[in-house]
Amino acid sequence: MSTLREIAARMVAPGKGVLAADESIGTMSSRLENVGVDATAENRRIYRELLSATPNLSDGVSGIIYCDETLRQTFADGTPFAQAVHALGILPGIKVDAGAKPLPGGLDGETITEGLDGLPTRLAEYAGIGAAFAKWRAVYVIGDRTPSAGAIRANANALARYAAACQAAGIVPIVEPEVLMDGTHSIERCAEVTAVVQAAVREELALLDVDLAGIVLKPNMVVEGNGNTEQSSPEAVAAATVEVLEAWPAELAGVAFLSGGMSPERATANLEAMQAITTPWPLTFSFGRALVDPALKAWVGKDERIADGQAALADRVDANAAAVRRRGELQPA
Numbered sequence: 556m557s558t559l560r561e562i563a564a565r566m567v568a569p570g571k572g573v574l575a576a577d578e579s580i581g582t583m584s585s586r587l588e589n590v591g592v593d594a595t596a597e598n599r600r601i602y603r604e605l606l607s608a609t610p611n612l613s614d615g616v617s618g619i620i621y622c623d624e625t626l627r628q629t630f631a632d633g634t635p636f637a638q639a640v641h642a643l644g645i646l647p648g649i650k651v652d653a654g655a656k657p658l659p660g661g662l663d664g665e666t667i668t669e670g671l672d673g674l675p676t677r678l679a680e681y682a683g684i685g686a687a688f689a690k691w692r693a694v695y696v697i698g699d700r701t702p703s704a705g706a707i708r709a710n711a712n713a714l715a716r717y718a719a720a721c722q723a724a725g726i727v728p729i730v731e732p733e734v735l736m737d738g739t740h741s742i743e744r745c746a747e748v749t750a751v752v753q754a755a756v757r758e759e760l761a762l763l764d765v766d767l768a769g770i771v772l773k774p775n776m777v778v779e780g781n782g783n784t785e786q787s788s789p790e791a792v793a794a795a796t797v798e799v800l801e802a803w804p805a806e807l808a809g810v811a812f813l814s815g816g817m818s819p820e821r822a823t824a825n826l827e828a829m830q831a832i833t834t835p836w837p838l839t840f841s842f843g844r845a846l847v848d849p850a851l852k853a854w855v856g857k858d859e860r861i862a863d864g865q866a867a868l869a870d871r872v873d874a875n876a877a878a879v880r881r882r883g884e885l886q887p888a
């Protein structure tokens with residue numbers, strides 16, 4: 556059996572990233588309805604199989620994150636999702652958090668991600684189904700007074716407890732502290748908040764003796780708020796993002812960025828710019844919307860357009876894999 560460190564290294568292997576196809580039933584249903592597709596369990600299954608079975612997907616994708624519903628479903632031929640993607644050379648993963656809920660004692664709009672109750676039992680079951688890794692997302696909102704110290708610490712502690720439980724179950728944790736793009740804040744303000752959030756996460760991981768070589772960090776890129784009229788260049792985003800990340804020890808397995816609502820093209824451009832900066836760990840992608848939205852819009856629920864949806868996904872995966880593969884080429888000799 557592969558060790559946690561071996562699996563984590565495979566997840567961030569050169570030229571590959573992780574596909575996030577783990578939208579909740581509610582979110583996925585809403586996205587289907589937005590393109591005129593009935594929000595049924597079967598249509599959600601068809602869409603996830605469309606993504607997972609994209610020809611040559613393993614060339615640029617090391618793993619796929621699913622939600623509980625999908626991990627329990629099968630491909631059309633009856634093969635369970637976990638076994639089907641394993642056979643395609645891709646690691647199956649599972650989102651294990653129960654979503655962000657209002658934080659008692661927090662400021663307006665602050666949340667705490669729930670799902671720790673019963674987590675070891677659920678992780679054991681997911682491992683039995685075939686999950687190689689898991690994901691837990693904590694979210695932080697930038698405002699005049701947020702995120703508060705309480706929200707930062709509470710979510711960091713939950714992320715660490717989740718990560719420790721995963722490693723005890725033999726599952727690699729993706730640790731996702733996301734500072735949201737929502738707002739008009741500057742890139743400097745985002746950098747300040749992201750640094751504080753990640754410092755708290757590091758402290759909590761250390762307190763629970765989480766092996767950093769057996770986790771994948773999934774942070775936000777450091778960008779200005781989506782309501783800010785000034786858009787930072789890819790080079791500025793890359794410099795600000797990596798400067799924050801430099802506080803992480805060299806033993807960290809790798810960093811796989813979330814797209815956070817950026818356009819597919821901007822997320823890829825930022826990712827490519829980061830490859831010019833030398834770091835002790837790989838910098839890759841774990842995009843959701845920036846990869847799957849084009850596929851959904853190309854498919855729109857029609858059997859005769861499945862190939863179109865897969866081509867749209869392949870196009871975005873290829874663009875990001877190519878960006879990551881430029882790492883050696885872009886860095887100074």
